[in-house]
Amino acid sequence: MSGDDIGTLVYLGLLGAVLIFWLVVQGRNSMNKMLQQMAVWVLIFLGVIAAVGLWGDIRQTVAPQQTVMAREGRIVLPRAPDGHYYVTLDVNGEPLRFMVDTGASGTVLTKADAERAGLREDEFAFYSEAMTANGPVRTAPVTLDRVSLGPFTDEDVSAYVNEGEMSQSLLGMSYLRRYARIEIAGGELVLER
Structure with a gap:
């Protein structure tokens, strides 16, 4: 793993921690709703990662x-x-x-x-x-x-x-x-x- 990759990983980790902290603070009165929103964001994040990882295959299919x-x-x-x-x-x-x-x-x-x-x-x-x-x-x-x-x-x-x-x-x-x-x-x- 290169220095740029480590830096990107640290940045994404910090960004994720800040988002989780914000969700916990905002949703402390309604934990159920907060967990639902967190699950949606995790699925969106995983979908973006999958799309980026599979872009070569997707591009071959499309073009x-x-x-x-x-x-x-x-x-x-x-x-x-x-x-x-x-x-x-x-x-x-x-x-x-x-x-x-x-x-x-x-x-x-x-x-x-x-x-x-x-x-x-x-x-x-x-x-x-x-x-x-x-x-x-x-x-x-x-x-x-x-x-x-x-x-x-x-x-x-x-x-x-x-x-x-x-x-x-x-x-x-x-x-x-x-x-x-x-x-x-x-x-x-x-x-x-």
Whole structure:
């Protein structure tokens, strides 16, 4: 147990003692009611501790992650609470999160994701243009040396780097067409090779 843990334990112990003392002083005339209130507070406290301790399991249930089924040649992506599908790809050795966009013809990286993947900003030539919902944006064509998703690895993958601000990299059809089947059903997006 670290010094911070001991300090937190002492603080919680003192806080609990003060609350118990206050309850005893306030409820000295009605001990039955005081015991009921104390039991309620103990249950609330135990519930909070249980929720904090089980948060990892709860989060996995509420927001499931992508599933790779290597033997079956399938990738299953759950629909996120915002209604989109997200996938984490290994791009040039770096895990990058993409929003799947079947309406986009190309795969588009944010500048930050491109730099994380080892592409240098001074090498970007923003001479191509893409039409977005917000109008035209300038893009720089790039080639990703290696892109992996589960057991599937592709080399020399064409993509673009967006010159403008973009909150999320987009995984478009230039990558998705490498899969033999794309299916959206039952809140899941399934990719098969």
